Amino acid sequence: xxxxxxxxxxxxxxxxxxxxxxxxxxxxxxxxxxxxxxxxxxxxxxxxxxxxxxxxxxxxxxxxxxxxxxxxxxxxxxxxxxxxxxxxxxxxxxxxxxxxxxxxxxxxxxxxxxxxxxxxxxxxxxxxxxxxxxxxxxxxxxxxxxxxxxxxxxxxxxxxxxxxxxxxxxxxxxxxxxxxxxxxxxxxxxxxxxxxxxxxxxxxxxxxxxxxxxxxxxxxxxxxxxxxxxxxxxxxxxxxxxxxxxxxxxxxxxxxxxxxxxxxxxxxxxxxxxxxxxxxxxxxxxxxxxxxxxxxxxxxxxxxxxxxxxxxxxxxxxxxxxxxxxxxxxxxxxxxxxxxxxxxxxxxxxxxxxxxxxxxxxxxxxxxxxxxxxxxxxxxxxxxxxxxxxxxxxxxxxxxxxxxxxxxxxxxxxxxxxxxxxxxxxxxxxxxxxxxxxxxxxxxxxxxxxxxxxxxxxxxxxxxxxxxxxxxxxxxxxxxxxxxxxxxxxxxxxxxxx
Numbered sequence: 001x002x003x004x005x006x007x008x009x010x011x012x013x014x015x016x017x018x019x020x021x022x023x024x025x026x027x028x029x030x031x032x033x034x035x036x037x038x039x040x041x042x043x044x045x046x047x048x049x050x051x052x053x054x055x056x057x058x059x060x061x062x063x064x065x066x067x068x069x070x071x072x073x074x075x076x077x078x079x080x081x082x083x084x085x086x087x088x089x090x091x092x093x094x095x096x097x098x099x100x101x102x103x104x105x106x107x108x109x110x111x112x113x114x115x116x117x118x119x120x121x122x123x124x125x126x127x128x129x130x131x132x133x134x135x136x137x138x139x140x141x142x143x144x145x146x147x148x149x150x151x152x153x154x155x156x157x158x159x160x161x162x163x164x165x166x167x168x169x170x171x172x173x174x175x176x177x178x179x180x181x182x183x184x185x186x187x188x189x190x191x192x193x194x195x196x197x198x199x200x201x202x203x204x205x206x207x208x209x210x211x212x213x214x215x216x217x218x219x220x221x222x223x224x225x226x227x228x229x230x231x232x233x234x235x236x237x238x239x240x241x242x243x244x245x246x247x248x249x250x251x252x253x254x255x256x257x258x259x260x261x262x263x264x265x266x267x268x269x270x271x272x273x274x275x276x277x278x279x280x281x282x283x284x285x286x287x288x289x290x291x292x293x294x295x296x297x298x299x300x301x302x303x304x305x306x307x308x309x310x311x312x313x314x315x316x317x318x319x320x321x322x323x324x325x326x327x328x329x330x331x332x333x334x335x336x337x338x339x340x341x342x343x344x345x346x347x348x349x350x351x352x353x354x355x356x357x358x359x360x361x362x363x364x365x366x367x368x369x370x371x372x373x374x375x376x377x378x379x380x381x382x383x384x385x386x387x388x389x390x391x392x393x394x395x396x397x398x399x400x401x402x403x404x405x406x407x408x409x410x411x412x413x414x415x416x417x418x419x420x421x422x423x424x425x426x427x428x429x430x431x432x433x434x435x436x437x438x439x440x441x442x443x444x445x446x447x448x449x450x451x452x453x454x455x456x457x458x459x460x461x462x463x464x465x466x467x468x469x470x471x472x473x474x475x476x477x478x479x480x481x482x483x484x485x486x487x488x489x490x491x492x493x494x495x496x497x498x
Contacts, residue, residue: 032078039164045075047186048175048194067142069175069194079198082165086202095156096205097212098423102224103201109223109298110411111424113356114457116221116228116297118427120271120306123232125453129239130272133229133247133282134295136265137254140225141204142192145258146170149207156206169199191258207257214253215246223298236270240282243268247284263287267295269304300353306452308357312364315349319371322346326378338379339395346375351403355411358404359455369400393493402489405464406482411457412465413481416441416473427458441473442466 035041052065087105090096096104101112116132123130149170154163173189193200201224211227212220219230229247233239254261261284268282268289282289294303294310301311322345329341350372358365373388380391392399398406414420415428431442443462448454465473472488475481 032081035078036082036165037161039161039168041078041165041169042075043172045072045078046169046173047072048173048189048196050175050177052177052179063139067177067195069196071194071197076198079169083198083202086199089157090206093157096209097220097222098421099212099220100205100209100222101421102222102226103205106419107421109300110353110355111421112221112223112298113300113353114411114424116230116302117306117356118456118458119219119221119230119232121450121453121456124272124306125448125450128232128234129236129270130230130232131239131243131268131270133231133243133266133268133289134297135227135229135250136262136267137225137227138260138262139192140208140259141195141200143259144192144204144207146191148257149203152207152210153203166203170203208259211250211253214249217242218246218250226298228297236280240280244282244284247282251284263289266290267292269293269295269302271304271306273305298353300357307364308360309364311357312368316367316371318349319346319368319375322349323371323375323378326375330378330381335379335381342375342379342397346372350400351407354404355407355457355461358400359408359457359460361455362401365400365404372400389493389497393490393497396490398486398489399493406485406489408457408461408464409468409485410478410482412443412461413473413475413478415461416443416465419478428462441470 048069048071050067050069052062053068055064055066057064091105099115101107101109101115120130120132146167150163150167153166158166170193173194174186175189175194176186177184193203205222205224208222208225208227211222217231221228221230229243229250231239231243231246233242251261263284264287266284266289269292270280280291294301296302301308301314303310322341325345326338326341330338333341350368376382376388376391376395376397377384377386379395382388382391411420415425418425429444429446431440431444443465445462445466446458448459453459468485469488472481472484475484
């Protein structure tokens, strides 16, 4: 028997549904138009419920929690409408530095890591010393000064009603903290942008945008508040002196912009295979910066030798937990559910930025290949020693080595069709010669000296692209390319299985 108080959406006619939608959309559209015309942000949308999310370290230290703001859904809709116009203006005027990869259209962590990896390997290939500093900012999103931000936004061309709207968005904001069922009182927000908002990260990257102008020597790779500074040279001591001098300039920039550089968590790394340089010191404000041999940057563990062994070990640990869960779940779920678990708990670790770290020695990757085969056997309920080629065909899952090539080929398609940021695009050049011969879509393979450079995407990726079949290269868009390339790989499995 149906509950008469509940709504049966199947019984609602289109006319009634139209009235329901108009009753929501029209008032919201009116609020949005009025907000943009008058340059104000509604006060009832400025209250945030803050949920502390544990990061790492001592759970009793409140500084080890990330404050995530739960905002009004109508607030996010209004912000999205503003951000669309905001992005168009920023992109047309080219306001943001090419070094910034965070919270921008057609930018990702993969591109930031490609940029960093190419810089390091190029220096090693040319027998230069390369030093990377991984800067840590204390509560960067929470300490952003509103007055400084407004001055910068006005300088970038945000004036009049638009600037008034941003001021209204940031001013008179309130928040309260909720832990389980316990709530604090309302408190006024004096600085920072709400974490969890749509517009907040956009304002932050505008705030930190001019950091690249502080030094003409250092090279930056930025992803919002994740900041990597890179310096290279022939003489190691000279590189150390330059880094120390330039980092002290950066420290002054942070002080002027009211951002705190956490020197205790800031690390530096000397890249390369040399072991003789044990005593290296970089000192900022009388604080000695710690030297490390591996560090996690944008979710990938980077090591001083760029061999990717520490990250492969990290992925192996994640896969082991996922496979253990699959082993228990196979007695409960069917194959379709197990396949979904694989895509949720294993594939993200296998595929994340694999075009950067997956192009390495096959011996380093062998354990991941073995673990993937173990997972496929669990999904299909096959025997422990059963051959897996037929299982990959059945599940339409790509083998790990082919997954690396699949992700690498996508980068190359974007490069060939000029869909990558200029900084990445400049790393590749078209094949020389104006003759209309076979292979006109090919790219030039640059000269290299070391095996390390050979395994970079600018070399191994170009070789992969040049060897692709023409009908795959000429795909009309990236989605068609992905479909054609995966079809090509699965057909190869079928041929091998005969």
